Amino acid sequence: MILDRNAITQDVPINPETGKPYLNTVAAIQVSVSGAGSEVSPYVAQAVKVIRDSGLPQETNALFTDVEGDLDEVLHVAGEAAKKLAEQGYRTSLVLHMDIRPGFTGQLTEKPQIVDKLLSE
Template sequence: MESPQEQQTTDAGKPYINTVAALCIAPSGVGDELSEYVAQAVATIRDSGLPNETNAMFTNIEGDLDEVLEVVRAATMKLAGQGYRTGVTLKLDIRPGFKGQLTRKPQLVDEILDKRQ
């Protein structure tokens, strides 16, 4: 089990609370194909500058808790602000003292699986 790394702070001097978010944002009532709408939310996330990756079901984002929540709100408002009923699924993994978990978590799983061979 990994132990927490040294406590870090944000530029504002507040404790840095590392957060990995799995986020899905989609409008309701716009038809069967949602990709054009989802792309608007994903563009907002990518423009944030926070580390992120998009897969078939979610966009994962990593950063300080306050920054992540700000991006979640901005991406949600990209659709809701246009008048669309908008569904949001959000899962947060908050791990103070850590960074780089968006890439490190899959690496750890791969290392464990490699040992099994």
């Protein structure tokens, strides 16, 4: 399969284990609680731990944890991270921004590299 970053559509690979289309997704996930005071880091850390324990490639920055994987896996881990806090009785906020791009993988690192390259030219 040949990938073309400028193509409108790509061939959609099939996951050999499941037989389903593999829909690569890069997502920015933010989970927090409301009404717990001015410092929510202890709650955010619980949600981030769920994401990190998922085994999906991820990186945490000041506002989001970016994750990459199949669409179903990413949606599952985002839901589990939110449930970690909601099941404790907290009003929980989940912000989810996704780029679903069939055929591509490794975009968590490749996308920033492309931007850096363009900026250095």
